[in-house]
Every structure is written in C-alpha cells, then in structure tokens.
Amino acid sequence: MEYEIKPQNKFSLGLKELWEYRELFYFFTWRDVKVKYKQTVLGFLWAILQPLFMTLVFTVFISDSIVQKTQLAIPYPVFALSGMLLWGIFSGGMSNAANSMVNNANIIKKIYFPRLIIPISAILVALVDFFMAFIIFIILLFIYKVQINYVALLFLPISILITSLASMGCGTLLAALNIKYRDVRYVIPFLVQGLLFLTPVLYPINISKNPVAQFVLKLNPISGSLELMRGMFLGYTINYEIVYISIGSSLFLFVIGIVYFRKTESYFADLA
Amino acid sequence: MKPILEINNISKKFRINHEQQPYLSLRDSISNIFKSAKTTEDFWALKDVSFNVEQGDTVGIIGKNGAGKSTLLKILSKITPPTSGKIVCRGRIASLLEVGTGFHPELSGRENIFMNGSILGMRRNEILKNFDAIVDFASVEKFIDTPIKHYSSGMQLRLAFAVAAFLENEILIIDEVLAVGDAEFQKKCMGKMGDISQSGRTILFVSHNMSSLQSLCSKGILLQKGISEGVTTMSTSVREYLYGNSSLSNGHEIYDQQINSKKKAQILETKILNAQGEITNHINTYEDIYVEITWINNSGEAVNASIELHNYNGKAIMWAADTTIDWFGKNKTQKQKFVSTVKIPGNWLKGDEYFVRPGLYCSAPSALLDIKAHGLHFSLVDPCDEKCIARGNFKETFEPFTHVTALDWTFLIK
Numbered sequence: 001m002e003y004e005i006k007p008q009n010k011f012s013l014g015l016k017e018l019w020e021y022r023e024l025f026y027f028f029t030w031r032d033v034k035v036k037y038k039q040t041v042l043g044f045l046w047a048i049l050q051p052l053f054m055t056l057v058f059t060v061f062i063s064d065s066i067v068q069k070t071q072l073a074i075p076y077p078v079f080a081l082s083g084m085l086l087w088g089i090f091s092g093g094m095s096n097a098a099n100s101m102v103n104n105a106n107i108i109k110k111i112y113f114p115r116l117i118i119p120i121s122a123i124l125v126a127l128v129d130f131f132m133a134f135i136i137f138i139i140l141l142f143i144y145k146v147q148i149n150y151v152a153l154l155f156l157p158i159s160i161l162i163t164s165l166a167s168m169g170c171g172t173l174l175a176a177l178n179i180k181y182r183d184v185r186y187v188i189p190f191l192v193q194g195l196l197f198l199t200p201v202l203y204p205i206n207i208s209k210n211p212v213a214q215f216v217l218k219l220n221p222i223s224g225s226l227e228l229m230r231g232m233f234l235g236y237t238i239n240y241e242i243v244y245i246s247i248g249s250s251l252f253l254f255v256i257g258i259v260y261f262r263k264t265e266s267y268f269a270d271l272a
Numbered sequence: 273m274k275p276i277l278e279i280n281n282i283s284k285k286f287r288i289n290h291e292q293q294p295y296l297s298l299r300d301s302i303s304n305i306f307k308s309a310k311t312t313e314d315f316w317a318l319k320d321v322s323f324n325v326e327q328g329d330t331v332g333i334i335g336k337n338g339a340g341k342s343t344l345l346k347i348l349s350k351i352t353p354p355t356s357g358k359i360v361c362r363g364r365i366a367s368l369l370e371v372g373t374g375f376h377p378e379l380s381g382r383e384n385i386f387m388n389g390s391i392l393g394m395r396r397n398e399i400l401k402n403f404d405a406i407v408d409f410a411s412v413e414k415f416i417d418t419p420i421k422h423y424s425s426g427m428q429l430r431l432a433f434a435v436a437a438f439l440e441n442e443i444l445i446i447d448e449v450l451a452v453g454d455a456e457f458q459k460k461c462m463g464k465m466g467d468i469s470q471s472g473r474t475i476l477f478v479s480h481n482m483s484s485l486q487s488l489c490s491k492g493i494l495l496q497k498g499i500s501e502g503v504t505t506m507s508t509s510v511r512e513y514l515y516g517n518s519s520l521s522n523g524h525e526i527y528d529q530q531i532n533s534k535k536k537a538q539i540l541e542t543k544i545l546n547a548q549g550e551i552t553n554h555i556n557t558y559e560d561i562y563v564e565i566t567w568i569n570n571s572g573e574a575v576n577a578s579i580e581l582h583n584y585n586g587k588a589i590m591w592a593a594d595t596t597i598d599w600f601g602k603n604k605t606q607k608q609k610f611v612s613t614v615k616i617p618g619n620w621l622k623g624d625e626y627f628v629r630p631g632l633y634c635s636a637p638s639a640l641l642d643i644k645a646h647g648l649h650f651s652l653v654d655p656c657d658e659k660c661i662a663r664g665n666f667k668e669t670f671e672p673f674t675h676v677t678a679l680d681w682t683f684l685i686k
Contacts, residue, residue: 002362004358005347005358023390023395027387106373107374112350270286
C-alpha cells in the first residue's frame, strides 16, 4: 500500500475512502442516538412529543379553517403528523448536521477520517428518530381508521430519500460554513422555524392561490416528498409535477452542499 | 527496500490575524473587503522539512514548544494538509495525538472502546478480537459497563491507552501521550511501546521526556522553528536540543580572555584531564577525572570555584564547590588568577556521557558570578572488567541510576 499526502488540488468525492470507513457511520450514529436520550426520563418519547405537540396545537387552533378552505379529505391530525414527521428528518437532520462539525471539533483536530461521515451520521440520527416516531404515527392511523393505499406505500422510501438528500445538502453546506463563520449557529433555529411555514407541512399545498406562494412551495424539495408520503392515504392524489421538481431541487441542494464541504474540509482542522 | 515514510520538503503556512478575532464572522469578512489587507502575517510552522523513516525505526521528535512538532504530526496524520511538499507513505498510519479521542463521558467503558477504536481506524472484528486484552491492559474489568464520566481520570487514561496499544497499523504516531498517568502505568506504556517497536513496526514519538525518548527511540529529529536537519541518532538530537549544535570540545575550552571589570570574577579556561595530566574526554569509569578551571578574581571579594555535572538527558546530577578557600572565611582570595582543580573519583559515576559546567560562586552574600554552560563534556567508558570494582563485570545498563559507585563493603560469615 502506498499513498501520498500533499496539498489538495484535485476535487474528488472520496467515495472509496468513505466505504473503507463505513463502520464509522454506524458508530457515530449509534453514539449520538445513545447519548441523545441518556439521563432523560422520557427517553425516546421525546422523538415523538415535539411533532405531536405541534400537531395538537394546530389541530385545536386552526385545523378547522385549513380543512374548510382546502377540502382536505383525510383527518387533519393524521395529515399534520405525517408532515411533521417528515419535516423532522429535514429540520432535525439539517440542524444536527450543521452543528456536528463544531461539536466534534476536538475529534476533527486530533484524528483523520473522511469528514463527511460526521454530518451524514447526524442525518442518520434524525432518521432513527423518524422511525421511532413512525410507530406512534401508525397507532394514530388506527385510531382515525385511515384507509391506506398499499401500492403508494412503496413511495415512502423515495420520499424519505428525497428529504434526506435535501437535508444532507443543507446540512453539509451549513456545517462547512459553521466551521468558518460561527454566525451559522444562530441562523439555524431561525431557518428551521421559518422554513417550516414555507413548506406544506401543516397545510396542504393548495392553501394559497398566490403565484409567489405557489412558486416557493413548489420549489421546496420537501413539498414533493410530502406529496409522495401522503400518497399512502387512500383518496389523496399525488401531484407528480411537484414531485419531479422536488427531486431536482433536492439533488441540486445535495450537490451544492457536498461539493462545498469537500472543497473546504481539508482546512477544517485549522479553523475549528 | 524503500523507506516506509518519505517526507519531502514539507512546509506549512499559517496566517496570523493581527486583529483580536477569535472567530471569523460573516460581517467581518464583508467589512474586511473595504479594509487594507495589511492585518495578516504569514507564519511558517514548518519550512522545507525532509527526512526518511525506514521500516521498523523508532524516531523521536524533539523541539521547543512552537517548533512545529505537532504541526508535523498533524500533517503526517492527514488532519491538516501541507502548504507545499509531499509525503509518500508505504503503510497504514495510526495517529495518537491525544489519548481517548472520541471518548464520550455518557457512554460506558465498553461502548467507548468500540467508539474510540473505530475512530482510530480499527475494524469492529479487530476490536472484538482484542476486547478482553484491552480491558485487561487497562484493568477496568469491574467498571466496564459504567459510564466513563464516573471513572477517575487515571482510569480513563488507562482505557484510552489500552485501546491505542492494540492498533495494528504499520506506522504509529504518538504525541506526548505519556505525560499523564501514574509511574506504574507509564512504565507499562513504555514497555508496550517497546514491544511494538520490537515487532518491526514504525513509531514516531514526540515527547519532552528525554530519558523515555532515549530508551525508546534509536533515531531522532530535532525541530527548531520549523526547520529540521533531518534524521540523526536520538542521542545526537538530544544533545543538540539541550546544548545547541556548537561543535563539542575535546575536553578543553578557552573562553573570552577579555577581562570584564563589571564581572566580579570570570572563568577563562577549563580542561578535563586524566590521571596522567593529559587533556581528554574519553576516560574509563575506574579512572579519576580532573577538571581544571582557570579563573580570575576581578573584585578581590570571596569567590569559590564549582562544577556541575549534567547527563545527556539534561538532568543535573551533581554539584560541587570548592569550600577550602573562601568559604567559612578560609584562605582569602585576592584580585588575581587562580587554577582550581577538582578530582572526580573513578568507580563513582556510571559509564555515560557527562556535561561539565564550571562555575564561580560568591559565598557571602551567596550569588552565582559566572557559569559556562556550553558543550564541555566527557564520556565515561565502561570497560566492564576487573578494574571496575563498582560493578564488576555485571552485565547491566543501570538505566535508572546516575551513579554506580564503589563503596566500602564488609561481610561476615555466619
């Protein structure tokens, strides 16, 4: 085995190296999941309490007007929770990833491994939360006796993938920026909160006829994955135009994030 | 065979920000566009460092704080890229710039072994294979499922080193990891590192502990302000580090002969002599050594000659002053030149290299008037034969001892 260490000049994704270190994905994810709910009484329940609470608030206070305006065919709590869960992958993943490099600065400064493992593992943690919360979601489906379109259930993995890609794109971009500009740390909560209302999570996409609103909502990568996920409810028709746009925009975010991260990562140890 | 590590003209530049900015922020970088760019300065942490490391070498890296040791190790372990130059590696590198990287206080000992091991580049099955040995080496069996935040710092350190000790990489890079831990554990670590180097693997070791460097490393690199002269023997590097690379004397040093009236007294010349009165710096351990100091008393005050002996590790091992003249009011010295000679008896020190620092003291009030801390040195050669009455022909390096001395023994048959 022979290799060289020299100033970085060529760009590469380093997939081969990522594969060599694949076990680290597991260990970082496992560590974060394990540590996240240590010394908490409720443990994994926290993964579901936050989306459940938002759903509750929206159901109690404004679901009536939303349902009335958009002729929503499925029970609002089911609709909102499905959105909140998928949104959790994006927002949780993005904010975990964005802070991950700074939080692991002590490791970055002391040992080498492909840096991408850290933000990607942070997104995997959000996925674990999603699957935990999904169990509660299934119970809710039974309570509301929602009919399921089993064929459309096959879209669920694609929906999760699109969300993860978008989350990874934003997450890695913010993580790389965060190493250099600590302002990012303060931008994240604001960004997550703001984007929640620019995404058809708690309301259907047809809520507003305003062309600007429609443009923003359609361009949003999460809109399409929400469409795909909600396709599993019988009687919900998927708007495929939105899905295609979302696939495109999430891939775009993914490429931007990963490329910027890879281009700047070799200097992380000096800046962190 | 090709060297396992080829380091070619490695340089690393850092930019020092002269403004007090702990972190960059977006606002600052925007406002900086409008400022003159004169606020930064380039700093070369390493400049054209080149050396080769052969398979199985144990190389010690020494240098003052800020000499670039850590930067070199960081470049070798791919943590930070060099600004220019190239390194060719022919083996897997494991770097231990810190023990316990990735340890999480909330995780148990068992979990941390897996976490730390995998960060260091061990495969899961490698960790499983060595798991019992790691726990045993760290001796934390009882607490293996306790979160390590409840461990004592010594236990955490033991666990961390134990994981690292079972790395199977061809090249190990170790930075000052032995600075902590109790004496027993340090000994265990040194033993383990000795085993590793015996097994034909390559070790690069940074430390400020000259004696552990000398016992572990065969080769050395001295870094001075980011510049290195390349690989030499460890003892040469240590000597250069401690005493500068001024060419070593042959047992005779003549200092500035100009009389400096501001100095109360000054040393003019020092010689190391054998029993025959010949200047030398190679003497057998059983022979007496004479150190002859020529000095001048400029003030007429009470002045006494002294010598210090230091060994190669930089450790001061002996101080002796001539109390026969001025001390306690005896034999007053005048404004004149003196030659003080001291005999260091044979069969007293062990075979090693020694540095001599002649000095002049004033006894009342006590003060150091002059000292020459240059390269005056001698080697005591241990022939290990019947003349060495202190040690006989006992084959032993007497590593921890500074003296191997012939004392008066009596024995009775009972």
